[in-house]
Amino acid sequence: MSQEEAALALKRFGLGPRPGDIERIAVDPKAAVLAELDAADITRLDDDRLPSTPDAFVAIRHDQVARSAARKTADMPAKGTAPAAAVAAMKSAPPPAAPAMMAVGGNGGMAAGAAAAGMAAAAPPKPPAGPQNRSMVIYLDEIDARVPRQLAAEIGYVERLVAFWTNHFAVQSDKNEQIRGLAGAFEREAIRPHVLGRFEDMLVAATRHPAMLLSLDNVDSAGPHSPAGQKRHMGLNENHAREILELHTVGVDGGYTQADVTEFSRMLTGWTFARDVDKPAAGTFAFKADWHEPGDRRLMGKTYPAPGGKQPADQQGLAALHDLAVHPDTARHVATKLVRHFVADSPPPAIVDAVAATFTATGGDLKAVSRALVENDASWAGERKFLTPQLFLVASMRAYGVPIEGKRLVSLLRELGQEPWCPPSPEGYHDDAASWLSPDGLTTRLAIADSIAQRVRFDDGPAAIATQLFGPSLSDDTRRTMERAESGRQAAALLLMSPEFQWSRT
Amino acid sequence: MTNDLAKGGFAHPSRRVFLAGAASLVAWSQMPRYAFAGQSRDPRLVVVILRGALDGLAVVPPIGDPAYASLRGDLAVGAPKIGGASQLDGIFALNDAMPNFRRRFASGEATVVHAVATPYRDRSHFDGQDVLENGTENPRFSDSGWLNRAVAALPKGDAVRPVAGLAVSPVVPLVLRGDAPVFTWMPTNLQASGPDTADRLLSLYTHSDQELARIFAAGRKIDMLAGTGGAPGRDMAGQFRSVAAGTGKLLAREDGPRVAAISYDGWDTHAQEGPEDGRLDKLLQALDGAFDALALQLGPAWKDTVVVAVTEFGRTAQMNGTDGTDHGTGTVALLLGGAVRGGRIVADWPGLGPTQLYQGRDLKPTTDLRAVLKGVLRDHLGISERVLANDVFPGSLMAKPLDNLIA
Structure with missing residues (x-):
């Protein structure tokens, strides 16, 4: 047995x-899987x-x-x-x-x-x-x-989780050769450190990584009313904002509208990375304040005021990512995908509920979430994959x-x-x-x-x-x-x- | 065998599935030979799905619309100082990346339907493609595809066609999922194992796993029929072309399939769109080459062929801040083939003025894509309007089939 x-x-x-x-893990297979964590x-x-x-x-x-x-x-x-x-x-x-x-x-x-x-x-x-x-x-x-x-x-549970999360935050190597060369570093630096950490940290790290900024076109997105928008006619690109909502966090049924997508893309203006190879910061995330669309923003019913005083304006986007990371729809979206990946093509609702509940109760602690998936007896039953x-x-x-x-x-x-x-x-x-x-x-x-x-x-x-x-x-x-x-x-x-x-x- | 395969082989017709690579899949369905109102025609239909949202305003730019050039700025292909497109009629031009399509347009074998959209009005690729393929108004309304339901509804004719399916590729796209038998095929570089190993494996599956047995048997049959179907091309244009050439070759066969679906990825041009000399230009050239390859391989059967190229939605009328366009609504559908009544643009043009745009940002759709597809299915394949409205595109009564698309 x-x-x-x-x-x-x-x-x-x-x-x-x-x-x-x-033979080696037969004494207690479940414990062996959990021990990897x-x-x-x-x-x-x-x-x-x-x-x-x-x-x-x-x-x-x-x-x-x-x-x-x-x-x-x-x-x-x-x-x-x-x-x-x-x-x-x-x-x-x-x-x-x-x-x-x-x-x-x-x-x-x-x-x-x-x-x-x-x-x-x-x-x-x-x-x-x-x-x-x-x-x-x-x-x-x-x-x-x-x-x-x-x-x-x-066993390889942790490597499976790494692959799962890199695929959740997918970058497309075919889109541009820089992405192909950065994809491995993206996994090692933005995904791996957080696979058993907090979802919010992974979300932020993935969102700010050059491979992702390139893959979802945020690198040149600037607010039309920002200094750069006014002087250099730069403007919005809403791709990254939309996919964060639809794919990375709350999911397509997460209750957002086109207006939310546009507002969120305004919040992410100026999120880019240093591309001048002669600068020491080349290849690292950069927030360009003079590309940022000024003003308060409203996302899914909540107002995110323009940061005041000396607060950097990327606080606005970070605040939104924080709220999205702990949103109940994010918990459900992530839990559904995890259960589908590991357990069954049609995810049994009871397992999804349990995993989502752990996600919510722990504020997105992915070690607890990964543990909950394995500890659930129902995860060991069910159809074949x-x-x-x-x-x-x-x-x-x-x-x-x-x-x-x-x-x-x-x-x-x-x-x-x-x-x-x-x-x-x-x-x-x-x-x-x-x-x-x-x-x-x-x-x-x-x-x-x-x-x-x-x-x-x-x-x-x-x-x-x-x-x-x-x-x-x-x-x-x-x-x-x-x-x-x-x-x-x-x-x-x-x-x-x-x-x-x-x-x-x- | 084939019927079992279709029912059991793809047992989870759940969601639209993405296909590998830039150009990846052709799937087709076996179709019984049928008497077409006493004619000797043996019609072929190829549906080309352009995934990622094709920018219709860059393919067939409305250069005669007064708002066009200023809305598009540097992306205004066909505008006086930019060029890159040549006039088709008083309003519209065609992107110069598609010389083959232009030639066929001139000879009456190609047409464009403009300002077209599915009933889907949000802007998710994934839901948009589900609606495009399931033929309903909602991504969740159906797990089967309209093209499969159309095949199932075909009038049954005289002879029983010999087993035909072939196909290529990792997966069946949603548009072809359903009860009618479907096969997939894709060009490959791998050397097959010896027949003895394959025989033994089939025997093992037959004894222990009926699902794998059905699917594997179909795969072997496909390999035999397709033969050395041609290795995939090395670059994007080569990949597009080799998928199309393989499809054309198989559709041309007397015992081959009659309905096929091909998907080409990569149309999501948010930044550096390059409709005149960049990324979109390359994609359109590759697509044009694929059309050419289809025609070439179909040979004499081209006269009985309709190719229809569709996408999940269009892109914003105005360019965005990064020399690209974001997800929009209205776009184009392209039709070509010897059976098309071509040489004209079909459009109830809504205009691009500020008050004429959909939600102030997108080309307003004035033609339901289902009306286009219903016109093709009725006049090319002989499916009745009642069946089209009830079974193939349920809930589409208001979208009357467009007349005069087929010669």
Whole structure:
């Protein structure tokens, strides 16, 4: 019984089982999940390779300027040699460290190299074409840095929460290459520190992060009656304000009107970041007071007076974010999304109520909220969930202890429609079966499973590892299918495609 | 198999789903061959959904409207000092990013309906797209799509068409969700596994998971029919084109689908819109290339084809403070194909003066998009007005089908 619960814990709240995981947590699966919330520094991801937001921004800008200059040179009749910047950008990320646990598959680094070589013929990477730019290099470094973390996670509940919140506050890497280069830093600096902290802090950090300000177009939004608006004819852009209301806080049924959206966008005028790379503050949030629309504002029935005296005018927007963060509709919106993500495509109202109540009672303490979700017995019952593409690939790496190199991982996730930090809208990726379970999706998964399976060797026969991974949830059908497979590779591919693997429970 | 797939395969027809990438999905539905009033026509319908809210005033700018140039400032494509658009008639011009559409307009194969909108009047993309696709007045009113209901309502004709569905892509868009069988297809770069592994997997699913079995079997069939459907293009224009070319190829087949839906993302131009030389210009060029690819691949079947491109709502009439436009209301619908009665602009033009704008900020919609779609479905596919008003677009009695859209 508790082995079944352990299997469920690893699929429903975690990143999928590694061999031995079920055995290890079977004593008390729920406690094992909850214990992750108390582990020291569990939300942090530190890696010397990864630049901070300001460093990344400055590097990307220098690269953009250099490439632009190189393009101009290239347009001249005599074609020159490759520009220095492009050469510098060729730097490739070191292979990811071997995971802490390697049940099968041999040397992680070698396996990754072989896979990358085999990949060249089978699946040429998709765009962007041309020489790799700095943004893409940073982006791939960020992806590479997360893989060892995903492989090493005991269960992975906290990493799931990180991914959930980054998707909640979605930035769109396809919109502009600066966003792509900043997306990883956005997750590390605006999301991770608050995943087990306060929702309001995360909301403020996400709203002020350069990647978000770029993604939702607030960087140049200025009040028409501000000094800048008057002198330089700058004006409002309401995109960010609308999506904070609709997507990040109260939700589309939160009772706001077009007038509220416009008022809120006025409150956020001047919220931008320093873009002059020659200034020390480059790449950090900046409130430009002379872009701010002067005057009192009214949002959802409440007046936010223009800050008086020496109070900085961004207090107005911060006050609104505070009220939105603790709004009951925000609690409900967030709770519904959490329950849908972890428990069921149609979120059971009783669980949503309980999680929302915790959110409200604690003023948005996300550790308490995350705990409440797991502690609720109903969260362990209910329907099955279909793995998203990202979870499918992470679970596959964990099952066989085979890391996939960032560049290839991104290419595979593009094929499956879930490229990291690159959703097609600010709403982020959906996570229900209706979004991912399709004929084309399944055949693509099989092709990917087949290529991953090339790297897997079974020392004790395929059924042994299936038992270790699935415990009592391994069906006789799947066991027989694996035992009768014509090769280890075929068995390994079929295991990844089995119903036990593709669903959170069978 | 196909009927089971449609009913069980996509078991959660809940919400509109976003599609991957800039251009991503074509889905189509199998359609029985039917006798069309004794004619030999074999009509095809392609619905192109432009997600993100297309700025109709930048595609077909009303350069003859006295308020246009000053409202749009630097974005006033087609205005005297800006250029970038050429006259279609006394009021309207067409953005020069769409030379293929212009050519077809001139030869009577393309038309524009202007100042059009769905019944949705708020400004959320997500709810707006749900209304666009579910064919009702409210994002929550239906879990199925109008195009699926239209397929289900088609007059049944003579022969039973062989199993056809194909399709590409991660998901079925809401507009095609419902009881009628639908398949998805999308170009891919991946090498398929060997047939033996796929056979074994299907056998495993058949024994242990009927849902996966149905969907996987459909996927294999699609792969066989589509063959090497063409790898996706590398840039945006290439992606748009390869999705359209694949769709055209499949619709052209004698045993292929007859109704398809394609989605193209990226139209949410809040900043640096660039209708003349920037982002929107590139998007429109890519769309124009996709239209061209459809026509090319459809070949002789193009004469029986209608392509209709629609979006969830328009954008503000005035440009915003960041050289872009925010969420608005009225916009355009584009129709083209050999079966379209083209060469004209269909518009009850409301004007862009301060008192003429909707809520003082948006192009006022004067034509219900459902009236456009009903006109197409009635005259191109032969669906009765009663069925259109009751089943396909429930509650749309007041939105009478537009006449004379089809040749």
